[in-house]
Amino acid sequence: MSAGSLGVILTAEGVAGARGGRTVFEGVDLTVSAGEAVILRGANGAGKTTLLRILAGLAKPAAGTLALEGAAINGDAPTPATTAVFIGHLDAAKGAMTVDQNLQFWAKLYGGQASIADIKNWLFLADLSDRPAATLSAGQRRRLGLARALVSQRPIWLLDEPTASMDARSAARVADIIKAHCAAGGIAIVATHEPIDLPDARAFRMAAIGEAA
Amino acid sequence: MSAMAAIISRDVALAFRAGGGAAQGAVFFGLVTLIFVLGIGPEPAVLSRVAAPILWTGALLASLLSLDRMFQADFEDGSLEVLVQRTETLELLVLAKAFAHWASAILPLLAATPVLAVMLGADAIWPLLASLLVGSPALSLIGAIGAALTFPLRRANVLLTILIGPLFAPIVIFGVGAASSAGDGAPPLLFLAAASLFSLIVAPLAGAAAIRFNLS
Numbered sequence: 001m002s003a004g005s006l007g008v009i010l011t012a013e014g015v016a017g018a019r020g021g022r023t024v025f026e027g028v029d030l031t032v033s034a035g036e037a038v039i040l041r042g043a044n045g046a047g048k049t050t051l052l053r054i055l056a057g058l059a060k061p062a063a064g065t066l067a068l069e070g071a072a073i074n075g076d077a078p079t080p081a082t083t084a085v086f087i088g089h090l091d092a093a094k095g096a097m098t099v100d101q102n103l104q105f106w107a108k109l110y111g112g113q114a115s116i117a118d119i120k121n122w123l124f125l126a127d128l129s130d131r132p133a134a135t136l137s138a139g140q141r142r143r144l145g146l147a148r149a150l151v152s153q154r155p156i157w158l159l160d161e162p163t164a165s166m167d168a169r170s171a172a173r174v175a176d177i178i179k180a181h182c183a184a185g186g187i188a189i190v191a192t193h194e195p196i197d198l199p200d201a202r203a204f205r206m207a208a209i210g211e212a213a
Numbered sequence: 214m215s216a217m218a219a220i221i222s223r224d225v226a227l228a229f230r231a232g233g234g235a236a237q238g239a240v241f242f243g244l245v246t247l248i249f250v251l252g253i254g255p256e257p258a259v260l261s262r263v264a265a266p267i268l269w270t271g272a273l274l275a276s277l278l279s280l281d282r283m284f285q286a287d288f289e290d291g292s293l294e295v296l297v298q299r300t301e302t303l304e305l306l307v308l309a310k311a312f313a314h315w316a317s318a319i320l321p322l323l324a325a326t327p328v329l330a331v332m333l334g335a336d337a338i339w340p341l342l343a344s345l346l347v348g349s350p351a352l353s354l355i356g357a358i359g360a361a362l363t364f365p366l367r368r369a370n371v372l373l374t375i376l377i378g379p380l381f382a383p384i385v386i387f388g389v390g391a392a393s394s395a396g397d398g399a400p401p402l403l404f405l406a407a408a409s410l411f412s413l414i415v416a417p418l419a420g421a422a423a424i425r426f427n428l429s
Contacts, residue, residue, distance in 0.1 A: 058297060058298055058429070081301040085298070094227060097223075
């Protein structure tokens with residue numbers, strides 16, 4: 001697999017996150033080094049998605065600092081845009097495009113050299129190649145959405161409920177793919193309520209403001 | 214840059230698919246023109262005089278049809294976050310989306326214009342086409358600002374039209390002026406070009422700021 005041996009280190013110090021103008025969490029200190037997986041736990045509304053979006057560079061932290069250390073990419077210091085991929089609740093697949101067309105678009109978007117055929121095999125998507133994404137079931141769509149993390153070849157994976165609506169076989173495969181990504185020097189930060197088979201992963205518990213951790 | 218090319222070609226391909234809206238825009242353009250003709254009546258002298266205003270108004274209305282979906286369709290399926298997360302220069306993304314809108318929603322209108330102009334008995338088709346070619350990028354670019362401001366809203370198209378309608382007014386004024394003044398120095402065409410170039414600078418900046426605000 002293809003995380004690239006970038007040796008990225010992601011550091012968050014005293015980060016606070018806001019949603020809709022309300023601060024939902026504060027004081028998050030988190031350091032994740034290359035090869036590590038972190039599972040974000042916490043009740044609904046604890047700010048797991050908000051933290052992932054901040055780490056992805058999609059939202060600004062209300063307080064605190066974020067740092068990315070790692071090798072320069074094309075002479076530039078690493079940024080979330082060049083090192084991270086965020087898989088949110090929505091799968092970002094275009095319903096009118098087939099599974100193959102969606103994967104090929106992402107490959108061009110991220111400019112990677114990923115093998116789409118391998119990725120389809122890993123995520124049991126090979127038989128669905130020519131199906132428009134709109135006709136996929138919820139679990140199949142989720143697998144297609146997750147394929148974007150592999151296609152992107154970014155070292156930092158920010159996954160929000162990656163195994164939602166997946167069957168046991170697919171969920172186990174997702175855990176295997178995350179393990180392989182970390183073994184290749186990548187970082188995975190996974191927000192989930194479901195059990196996920198990542199024995200080496202560190203658990204990071206988030207508590208909403210006013211709630212005991 | 215290849216990422217931007219991928220976004221443009223995806224957007225254009227989606228627009229020309231069934232339900233994508235590119236063909237509907239051109240049909241709507243023809244329909245608006247026809248309704249004007251039916252309303253004005255069969256007087257060749259009058260029709261040829263109002264050909265440029267009618268076609269400019271029709272093109273403007275037809276371009277409005279698809280503007281509200283420029284960012285909203287991507288916002289609803291999660292693609293917009295993917296594009297924004299991937300793009301370090303959000304201004305380029307706005308430019309790519311506006312260009313894709315122009316190529317898929319406005320170019321079909323330009324292709325239909327000569328036919329409709331002949332139907333109206335317009336005197337000069339070339340100045341009319343030149344004015345649309347030079348002025349129409351401003352429609353997509355200014356529209357991109359409105360689309361970026363309104364994409365999270367359910368009835369975005371109504372607010373979008375109210376927001377950018379006044380900004381479209383000078384484009385139509387210069388556009389009709391350029392289409393009617395047959396080539397002699399043609400300052401309206403230069404004003405039109407200036408408006409397009411101005412919106413080429415302003416729209417990416419304003420659109421990117423609006424997307425950042427709406428997504429954070």
